[in-house]
Amino acid sequence: MKYPVRRRLAAQESLEQIAIRIAEHDLEAAYRFVDAVEASLSLLSEMPEAGPRYETENAALAGRLRKWIIPRATAGICFSTPSRTASFT
Numbered sequence: 001m002k003y004p005v006r007r008r009l010a011a012q013e014s015l016e017q018i019a020i021r022i023a024e025h026d027l028e029a030a031y032r033f034v035d036a037v038e039a040s041l042s043l044l045s046e047m048p049e050a051g052p053r054y055e056t057e058n059a060a061l062a063g064r065l066r067k068w069i070i071p072r073a074t075a076g077i078c079f080s081t082p083s084r085t086a087s088f089t
């Protein structure tokens with residue numbers, strides 16, 4: 001079962017900015033980065049509790065925040081709060 005993915009505006013803007021910076025040096029690498037992010041979000045929509053818990057001092061997120069390292073992305077990390085609607089920040 002796939003769960004809906006809700007992308008926060010700041011996360012989407014960050015993704016776009018990173019892709020643009022990569023594309024300035026290597027367009028194909030930028031496409032690979034975006035593809036890796038999309039594949040990770042697809043996987044997390046199927047398995048929202050994948051990835052280790054990520055400790056935070058934010059009381060609203062304590063015990064719910066998870067971290068997923070995006071494969072093939074040097075510095076790509078997704079943070080998620082699994083629920084019926086997965087939210088990626």
